Amino acid sequence: MVDNQLKATITEAMKVAMKAKDKERLSAIRLILADFKRIEVDERIEVDDARGLAVLDKMCKQRRDSIKQYTDAGRQxxxxxxxxEIDVIQSFLPQPLTDTELDTLIDQAVAESGADSIKGMGQVMAILKPQIQGRADVGQVSQRVKARLQ
Known part of the structure; x- marks a missing residue:
């Protein structure tokens, strides 16, 4: 059985936003559910919580990139x-990891993989990625792992 707690939570939030007539929140939630539906139709799978977190993470990253471009173009x-939209999406993501928690996870992953140089970075990231999904920016974690292995 596929774990769909995240999708159920988002669907319930959509109903609440509809009743409250909160157009902005409803619009962002519909974008999330549309992305889930697109994946389900394209790949013929049911989006589970792990995949859902990955989708939400990607949506946040896309919007951060857009914010930078809009700000540079003077379109505040x-x-x-x-x-x-980022605020709504992040409301469905788990609590972000603190720097201390992140350092602990990196140390554990480095010890588990036995990596002692930058060549082992892929193994370390493979261990870390499922643990940090939706809770930390993978790009920033990658930079921290790289610094740790050098």
């Missing part, structure tokens, strides 16, 4: 809209 109203 569009950047604000993207930030509002």
């Amino acid at each position: 109203e569009l950047a604000d809209k993207e930030q509002a």
Whole structure:
């Protein structure tokens, strides 16, 4: 049985937003559910919680990139809209990891993989990725692992 708690939570939040007539939140939630549906149709799978977290993480990253581009172009109203969507998306993500928790996970992954140089970075990241999904930016974690292995 596929674990769909995340999707159920998002669907319930959509109903609440509809009843509250919160158009901005409802719009962002519909974007999330549309992305889930696209994956389910394209890949003929049911989106489980792990995949859902990956999708939400990717959506946040895309919006951060858009905010940077809009800000550089002087389109603050569009950047604000993207930030509002990020806030809604992040409300469904688990609590972010602290720096201390992240350092502990990196240390454990390095010890588990036995990596002693930058060549072992792929093994370390393979161990870390499922643990940090939706709780930390993979790019920043990658930089920290790289610094740790050098």
